[in-house]
Amino acid sequence: MVRRVSRLLGAAIGVMLVVLAPVSVAAAAPKPPPPGVDITGEGLTEPLRLRVETDAAHVTAVIDQVSWFAATGEASGPKAADLGPKYTVVVLAGDKAKQTFDLYPLAKGGPRAFRPAKQPDGRKARDGWFLGRLNMSETLRTAGVPLPRQVETVSGGVGGGERMIPEESLDPGRDLDEALGELQRLLLLNAGVVVTITIGLAGIALLIRRRTR
Structure with missing residues (x-):
């Protein structure tokens, strides 16, 4: 029984040494220069x-x-x-x-x-x-x-x-009419896109209705 305990204790110590060896080496490694x-x-x-x-x-x-x-x-x-x-x-x-x-x-x-x-x-x-x-x-x-x-x-x-x-974009006195013109063009473009999508959806709905009759 005593021999068996001694063997188990020796094996445990060996495992600990193997596990801790890399840690010791890493700890002993010199730090890289700053x-x-x-x-x-x-x-x-x-x-x-x-x-x-x-x-x-x-x-x-x-x-x-x-x-x-x-x-x-x-x-x-x-x-x-x-x-x-x-x-x-x-x-x-x-x-x-x-x-x-x-x-x-x-x-x-x-x-x-x-x-x-x-x-x-x-x-x-x-x-x-x-x-x-x-x-x-x-x-x-x-x-x-x-x-x-x-x-x-x-x-x-x-x-x-x-x-x-x-x-010119950093000028606080930028022409107001030019800015409003750009906004108007943007709104017209958006309106055109909405109309195009609406017509497309209406056409798809009409096609589906005809096929389901």
Whole structure:
């Protein structure tokens, strides 16, 4: 009886060791180094160093500007004269540089980004141009880059940073007659659709009535 209990106890201890072993290994695994960002470019006399310990929101926002790019981009970008100021963003893991990108938040036609083939961590990449997020300029500005405020920039999204709503639609003195004319055309269109549907239903009802006679 004692031997049987000892065997069962030994088996239970063995099972516990097997179950807990991965947990111990996982607990002992080193934590990944915290992310960070270095930014250099026009108007910055020294690199702007952002670390997650002190600037978590800004680090996350800047990394979000470059983390979604596809494996390949456009082979060529805008003309140099249309790019505007350049800001080089280096994404770090701890003290080690992992990736680098050139951002052009004020490029003509909307923000642009360039990813060079040569990356600091040695990963394989291709030179590629990408459309930037609409809020690139504001993201960099709030992080500390000396850029003019873009009050008309839409938050997030991809593509140009120009006004999304036409200038004339923001004019409070817009011609009232034009607005009423558009409303009238819309009402006439709706009335036409209702009449068409009514005639169609009447025709179907008449056809069904004839067949049931």
